[in-house]
Amino acid sequence: MxxxxxxxxxxxxxxxxxxxxxxxxxxxxxxxxxxxxxxxxxxxxxxxxxxxxxxxxxSRRNDLPPRQRELVILRVGYLCKSGYEWTQHVEIGLRDGLTAPEIARIKQGADAGDWSEDDRLLLRATDELHTDKFISDATWAALSAHFSEKQLMDLVYTVGQYTQVSMILNTFGxxxxxxxxxxxxxxxx
Structure with missing residues (x-):
């Protein structure tokens, strides 16, 4: 904090x-x-x-599966150094299917071993959105082979929402x- x-x-x-x-x-x-x-x-x-x-x-209106949504949210929380966000979503992530070893690996990102291709791509896209506010063409093309257009939109919405949440939590303390x-x-x- x-x-x-x-x-x-x-x-x-x-x-x-x-x-x-x-x-x-x-x-x-x-x-x-x-x-x-x-x-x-x-x-x-x-x-x-x-x-x-x-x-x-x-909600279920977000087409990212809950486990993958939480993977993305936790990565955003960690990248934004938001202790509150991370703490809240560790519990939610465990409830939605992430394991404790996976949650620990989220801190290392896409290059940590043992991620599925889907998870690796979601982590890479999250990192790109965090650093460049843009998903590269190569990552977008790879994601498009695994996720629907709506899921890709929901990915960007999720990263954007939790970046904002992290800014609020960090700045307000x-x-x-x-x-x-x-x-x-x-x-x-």
């Missing part, structure tokens, strides 16, 4: 106005409002738009939620 204290602190329940409580009510009904949403609740109108797009990315532990490789960032 880059900051030792939040620049914009998550709202406590007692600090929320009616609009903020309405925004977080569906999350509260599940028993937990994560710090990211407690922070975003400070701007409820922006948060609603953000949540609508984020819900698309994490959103702290980990209770009980979470920061990955040692992301300490000091």
């Amino acid at each position: 880059r900051l030792s204290a939040p620049r914009i602190a998550p709202l406590a329940d007692s600090e929320m106005d009616a609009d903020q409580r309405e925004l977080t009510a569906p999350m509260a009904a599940t028993g937990r409002v994560l710090n990211i949403f407690r922070t975003l609740a400070r701007t409820p109108k922006a948060a609603r738009g953000f949540l609508a797009w984020g819900n698309y990315i994490l 959103v702290p980990l939620d209770a009980g979470q532990v920061l990955d040692p490789d992301l300490k000091g960032f």
Whole structure:
């Protein structure tokens, strides 16, 4: 984590106005409002738009299979040095079919051994989008042999969404939620 204290602190329940409580009510009904949403609740109108797009990315309407979507999200979180993002999505990735050894290898990227061709291409494309904001012709052609046009679009949407999320988390200094532990490789960032 880059900051030792939040620049914009998550709202406590007692600090929320009616609009903020309405925004977080569906999350509260599940028993937990994560710090990211407690922070975003400070701007409820922006948060609603953000949540609508984020819900698309994490839904079945995104044609990337959940395991591969999480592979991409974790790579973005690691590249952006977003301890909060990484921590949240390790749990989701495990639930969606990634193994602990695969999650550890995500940090090394596409050239780490034992990736399927599909996974290697998704990691390479994620790295290219991160560094150049563009997928090269060679990588695009290789991806096109494995993924549909909609899946390719959803790949770019997913990388873009989680790059934005990482920028928000890092810059606002959103702290980990209770009980979470920061990955040692992301300490000091």
